[in-house]
Amino acid sequence: MTSPRERDRDDEGRARSARPRDAAGRPLPPGEAGVERVDEDVVLPPDESLREAQRLLDGGFPFHAHEVLEGAWKSGPGDERALWQGLAQLAVGLTHAQRGNRRGAVSLLRRGADNLVDGTSVAGRHGVDAEGVATWARTRADAAEAGGELEAGPPPRLRG
Structure with a gap:
């Protein structure tokens, strides 16, 4: 299990998860194929x-x-x-x-x-x-x- 200190974090310290996700957005185990993710950092007009x-x-x-x-x-x-x-x-x-x-x-x-x-x-x-x-x-x-x-x-x- 990953400790909180080892979690992916952005530049402001917010938790990020690089793990793949299924169609319903649930995290999948590392290494499994998931659906294409939306880049949370890109804001569209x-x-x-x-x-x-x-x-x-x-x-x-x-x-x-x-x-x-x-x-x-x-x-x-x-x-x-x-x-x-x-x-x-x-x-x-x-x-x-x-x-x-x-x-x-x-x-x-x-x-x-x-x-x-x-x-x-x-x-x-x-x-x-x-x-x-x-x-x-x-x-x-x-x-x-x-x-x-x-x-x-x-x-x-x-x-x-």
Whole structure:
């Protein structure tokens, strides 16, 4: 087992994991082949972030979509934070669903929907259908909470 001092760290001391990951973002044992990773240090412009996140969601990689959206959330202007945070939380909710974590999926889908609604006023700058995506997330959370399939249906369309 690796001690905390031996973990990969970035220049600011934050833990990094160079280990390969599976499609759901879970670390794999060293030496195993994983899926291509998103470079956490690369922050894309908003339009590219949305396009790449949609591509990843459509391909079944919500964990990786979250990484892209988190970059936009943490680097974007303050008045857009709720929008980007909501989108990132939605992707984490889908990651929990993919991993079979019903409680986590429901919680993050609902939190993401709430933040998307808070970000509705700026969503139009990027063509995001915040209300539509929030409705999709709440419907999905309601179904999961009622015992429905966690991975049922296609991913949301981020843009209207």
